[in-house]
Amino acid sequence: MLLLMAGCVTVAMANQSFVQIQHQTNQKVIVVGGGISGLYAAKLLMEKGYEVVILEASDRVGGRIRQLDGFADFQIELGAEFVHGQRSELRKMTLDNGLKLIEVDDSTEGLVYMHGSIRDDDDKVVIKASRQVQKLINRMSSVYDDPTKTVHQYLIESEASVRDHRLIQSEIGNDVGSDLRKIGVRDLIDNDDKWSAGNRDFLLADGSFKDILGPLETELGNRIRLNSPVVSIDYSLDKLVVATASGEKFTANKVVCTVPVAVLQRNLIAFVPTLPQNKLIAIESIKMDAGMKVIMKFDRKFWDDEVFSIVGKRYEYWVTGYRRSPQSNILTAFIMGSKAKSLSRSQRPIVKTVLKDLEATFEINLEGKLVDHYVQDWLQEPYIGGAYSYPSPGSERFRKILASPVDGKLFFAGEATHYEGHNATVHGAMETATRVVEEIIKSQ
Ligand SMILES: Cc1cc2nc3c(=O)[nH]c(=O)nc-3n(C[C@H](O)[C@H](O)[C@H](O)COP(=O)(O)OP(=O)(O)OC[C@H]3O[C@@H](n4cnc5c(N)ncnc54)[C@H](O)[C@@H]3O)c2cc1C
Secondary structure, three states, X not given: OXXXXXXXXXXXXXXXXXXXXXXXHHOEEEEEOOEHHHHHHHHHHHHOOXXXXXXXXXXXXXXXXXXXXXXXXXXXXOOOOEEEOOOXXXXXXXXXXXXXXXXXXXXXXXXXXXXXXXXXXXXXXXXXXXXXXXXXXXXXXXXXXXXXXXXXXXXXXXXXXXXXXXXHHHHHHHHHOOOOOOOEHHHHHHHHHHOOOOOOEEEEOOOOOHHHHHHHHHHHHHXXXXXXXXXXXXXXXXXXXXXXXXXXXXEEXXXXXXXXXXXXXXXXXXXXXXXXXXXXXXXXXXXEOOEEEEEXXXXXXXXXXXXXXXXXXXXXXXXXXXXXXXXXXXXXXXEEOHHHHHHHHOOOOHHHHXXXXXXXXXXXXXXXXXXXXXXXXXXXXXXXXXXXXXXXXXXXXXXXXXXXXXXXXXXXOOHHHXXXXXXXXXXHHHHHHHXXXXXXXXXX
């Protein structure tokens, strides 16, 4: 006979005496950070019978998943937008929540504007993953042996054209979240080799990522404490003590820290005792660059119908609402790395600089054509501090160290701790939650 009781598993032994096996439910876990990794870890822990509290610094959950409401007749994603890969827990969750997906075929839909046209000199449509660019990308493994080589250096040595640099910045640089000068070829390839989610990309056909966060938020209910920035985690004693900025203190048997690596780098959380040296080195070694989305609504669309992605003179753009709202007159500038950093620090209104690039790209005058806009600058988010972690030269081996638990009671999750190639993604962040829950169970 097996009786499942709240708080313990009771097993009837042969001699009819009952032995109570302490199960996890008398264990309390504090999850620091209410992004997707924190919420998902909390949900899994709750299902395993743990008592959980989620301390989230800001006034909302979701972290780098956020929507812009009321700007269009559909919701606009200010952070994560694509469901990457056909084999992921995120895709499954999306479909389980009744959401429909549109597959985006970058080889035919990533059309590129160069010099005001999507056609090149031979009147051929310029596709983002053009043959020459693909060749250059494929040949990158030839410099794999040099761990310090950046993608930019490789392109210079390959005598790639300015156009190829621009296309590869959008194809690879923006995708992984930094400049080609800062991305290590070896680390990039290593990550790519580990990627196991499949190569298909999807956009939501209706709803938004809010429809995935919403059910999680409801399930976790009052276990989520908003406006609770954690300022210290003391793991010196048997029970951990977590303090928030307002002076509140929480004790727990285990703590899961899911904050972005940029937050750890800024020392916004004091760990007592100081984290082990190898963990501190890992924190410094994993880089996270600036990133922003500039959403712009125009009085009319001035791009061709078939276009989804536009590689401008300086920035990359997406047609927002593409295939979902065919008449959409909204463009999103997707800007990563030093270009995002310099816009973020500029005195000039960001949208003015971006409009200038659009004018140069399309060779048109956009004065008075912008109806509305919104800038989401992730660098300026006090509890995020950038876009996502990227493969800088030599960085990838540090992810496993960043992820490793300390003293069997302090655990680390979040996108930057994914060491199997899925960092910088939503499904990757969810996978780190699954890993951390397994580690907690094993640590009993
Ligand atoms: C512009 C952009 C576009 C993206 N596009 C995609 C995409 O198309 N597809 C995709 O799969 N992924 C995409 N991503 C990446 C994806 O959004 C992230 O990998 C994922 O959401 C990270 O989740 P996380 O839980 O690890 O971290 P986060 O979402 O950053 O959550 C961490 C949480 O910790 C909180 N926090 C920080 N400090 C403290 C503290 N001291 N105390 C308490 N709480 C704290 C933060 O407020 C935050 O809520 C994109 C990201 C950006 C920025």
